[in-house]
Amino acid sequence: MSPVKTTFVWPLLSLLALVLAPALVQVPYFLHLGILALIWVIVAQGQNLVQGFTGYVSIAAAGFMGVGAYASTLLTTKLGWSVWASMACAPLIAALLAVVVGYPSLRVKGHYFAIVTMAYNLVIFIVLINYSSLTGGESGITGVPKPENFSVFGFTINFETRNAYYYLTLICAAFATVICGLVLHSRVGRVLLAIRQNEPLVDAAGVFAWRYKMFAFVLSAALCGVAGALYAHFIGFLNPEPFGVDQSLNAILAVILGGSGTLAGPVVGAFLVVALPEFLRVAETYRLIVYGLLLVLTTIFMPRGIVPLLAYAWHLFTSLFKKR
Amino acid sequence: MIEFLQQVFNGLAIGAVYTLIAIGLTIVFGILGIAHFAHGVVAMSGGYVTFFLIEKLGVPFFVAMMLAMVVGAILGLLVERFAYRPVQNAAHINAFIIALGLTMMIDGLNLLAFGPDQMVIRTPFQSVFNLAGLVVTELRVYVMVTTAVLIVAMSFFVSRTKTGRAIRAVAQNRSAAILMGVNVNAVALVVFGLSSALGVAGGALVGAMLALAPGLGESLVIKGFAVLILGGLGSVPGAIVGGLILGVSEALAAGYLSSAYKDVIAFLVMIVVLLFRPEGLLGKK
Numbered sequence: 001m002s003p004v005k006t007t008f009v010w011p012l013l014s015l016l017a018l019v020l021a022p023a024l025v026q027v028p029y030f031l032h033l034g035i036l037a038l039i040w041v042i043v044a045q046g047q048n049l050v051q052g053f054t055g056y057v058s059i060a061a062a063g064f065m066g067v068g069a070y071a072s073t074l075l076t077t078k079l080g081w082s083v084w085a086s087m088a089c090a091p092l093i094a095a096l097l098a099v100v101v102g103y104p105s106l107r108v109k110g111h112y113f114a115i116v117t118m119a120y121n122l123v124i125f126i127v128l129i130n131y132s133s134l135t136g137g138e139s140g141i142t143g144v145p146k147p148e149n150f151s152v153f154g155f156t157i158n159f160e161t162r163n164a165y166y167y168l169t170l171i172c173a174a175f176a177t178v179i180c181g182l183v184l185h186s187r188v189g190r191v192l193l194a195i196r197q198n199e200p201l202v203d204a205a206g207v208f209a210w211r212y213k214m215f216a217f218v219l220s221a222a223l224c225g226v227a228g229a230l231y232a233h234f235i236g237f238l239n240p241e242p243f244g245v246d247q248s249l250n251a252i253l254a255v256i257l258g259g260s261g262t263l264a265g266p267v268v269g270a271f272l273v274v275a276l277p278e279f280l281r282v283a284e285t286y287r288l289i290v291y292g293l294l295l296v297l298t299t300i301f302m303p304r305g306i307v308p309l310l311a312y313a314w315h316l317f318t319s320l321f322k323k324r
Numbered sequence: 325m326i327e328f329l330q331q332v333f334n335g336l337a338i339g340a341v342y343t344l345i346a347i348g349l350t351i352v353f354g355i356l357g358i359a360h361f362a363h364g365v366v367a368m369s370g371g372y373v374t375f376f377l378i379e380k381l382g383v384p385f386f387v388a389m390m391l392a393m394v395v396g397a398i399l400g401l402l403v404e405r406f407a408y409r410p411v412q413n414a415a416h417i418n419a420f421i422i423a424l425g426l427t428m429m430i431d432g433l434n435l436l437a438f439g440p441d442q443m444v445i446r447t448p449f450q451s452v453f454n455l456a457g458l459v460v461t462e463l464r465v466y467v468m469v470t471t472a473v474l475i476v477a478m479s480f481f482v483s484r485t486k487t488g489r490a491i492r493a494v495a496q497n498r499s500a501a502i503l504m505g506v507n508v509n510a511v512a513l514v515v516f517g518l519s520s521a522l523g524v525a526g527g528a529l530v531g532a533m534l535a536l537a538p539g540l541g542e543s544l545v546i547k548g549f550a551v552l553i554l555g556g557l558g559s560v561p562g563a564i565v566g567g568l569i570l571g572v573s574e575a576l577a578a579g580y581l582s583s584a585y586k587d588v589i590a591f592l593v594m595i596v597v598l599l600f601r602p603e604g605l606l607g608k609k
Contacts, residue, residue, distance in 0.1 A: 057417055104599045108553070111359030111420050115549040116598065119591040122546065130584040245542065249424055256421060288432030295425030299418050300410045 037274040038169040044254040044266030046223030052260035055196030061251035063121035066243025068225030069232035094225025128240035140239030259305025331579040337464035339571020340471035344526035346551035346563040348519035354558025361423035364545025365430040370396035370524025371531035393521040400520025445531040556607020
């Protein structure tokens with residue numbers, strides 16, 4: 001097979017597996033985890049745009065998720081919008097916020113960008129907890145509605161069912177991955193990669209690096225906003241807890257574990273960060289410690305993540321069968 | 325007016341703690357170029373050790389704090405040697421991600437060892453003076469004096485000893501320092517030890533003034549970085565000025581606006597500085 005064709009084999013195979021999964025997996029809880037993992041795929045793709053492509057670590061993914069989640073929920077419950085319209089608005093609101101806060105923070109580089117974005121996440125969290133007349137504070141909002149039923153060709157799709165919601169998140173996750181893929185292979189993606197490698201050179205070449213950084217940051221926030229809205233309408237209950245800094249660290253972990261700067265990495269990483277706590281459930285108290293250790297060891301010994309490692313192993317494996 | 329002075333006084337005390345945390349961060353950043361995010365949890369661990377020494381072994385406060393600073397310095401050495409040094413030649417962002425991992429780990433270990441409850445370090449300094457309406461608590465005075473003494477001691481060490489000269493040499497020009505026979509790895513260890521000891525002092529003081537609780541380490545280190553952004557990266561005078569400004573503005577915000585949103589105001593100050601003076605108040609262009 002030519003190299004062009006093989007690039008599509010693995011994505012299509014995994015997409016097929018994900019499409020068939022609800023038919024094969026009969027345990028409802030696994031489907032529940034599957035939906036969460038797909039939501040995290042969207043977050044991780046967004047995180048990867050900034051962290052993996054551009055080389056700027058943003059610690060605000062969960063904050064923007066929270067903005068999307070609360071925006072969509074409040075538009076539905078307070079203004080009586082349809083869930084679909086609210087969900088479509090959620091990424092726009094997250095993106096708008098990203099434009100406003102991105103401007104000052106993208107003036108600093110490296111670690112300081114990380115710190116500033118983390119401060120944003122903290123501010124969002126503080127506001128969600130304290131602005132209780134709007135957000136319900138720590139006790140949260142109950143009864144977040146599911147999306148309205150949808151009729152195509154006489155079939156009615158009921159989003160109260162897990163299967164329907166699974167496919168909704170799958171479509172969104174696939175869409176997010178495709179968008180990131182398109183960005184990566186466009187001129188914009190090339191500039192982002194160039195910024196990661198040598199930002200002063202990009203500036204010196206007459207390219208306005210900050211515009212591209214801003215684009216990556218805003219798109220990433222929009223993806224997190226979608227993920228937050230999907231999360232809110234799926235769980236049906238909303239409080240600030242899942243939107244704290246530790247969840248943003250989870251997004252970073254997903255990108256690092258999977259393989260930063262690759263398209264498949266965030267997908268693998270998202271499934272891992274949703275699956276890992278389930279495995280570590282027996283040792284809830286050790287969860288943080290194991291997580292932290294994993295992050296440290298991965299960065300030291302496997303800085304490129306699992307996907308490039310697997311790709312390398314696969315390359316070695318196939319080269320065994322090739323004619324010399 | 326007296327209320328204003330009261331808030332400023334309280335703000336200076338908490339600002340002194342921010343300064344101690346920020347000086348540790350700024351020397352690590354200025355000399356080694358590492359954004360040592362795990363500094364906050366190291367400081368907190370030191371606070372817990374101080375608490376443990378006082379409550380379980382009956383050690384007097386300042387002795388307990390000194391011992392905790394030694395423990396913290398050792399923890400700092402371990403962190404440098406086993407977590408940061410393996411990635412010293414990789415991209416800077418890797419060190420930062422490692423710092424995040426360390427933060428989670430040490431936080432988890434603290435939670436395991438000391439539990440999730442709030443703990444206040446008991447001190448014998450409970451007197452309260454009244455200066456024409458201004459309420460001056462003895463503890464806050466001790467916090468400021470301790471901070472001042474530690475800063476003077478650190479400056480003395482850096483400016484007058486041979487090791488200090490090596491540290492300054494590495495800060496100015498790493499490769500030239502190597503060529504002059506300075507052992508850069510040893511300097512890194514000393515810097516981390518020094519920085520962690522100062523941080524632990526900050527942790528112990530904040531534990532005495534407010535309380536120790538899980539998550540405080542993160543909030544301390546973020547304040548510390550906010551101070552660095554305010555004062556200028558790698559600048560010790562910047563850290564002092566920035567820490568005091570942050571402490572006072574936070575206290576004023578809590579007193580006059582809203583205590584729930586005081587952290588928001590601290591971050592707003594930081595963002596405004598970024599917008600208008602990205603190099604910090606005392607930083608070089």
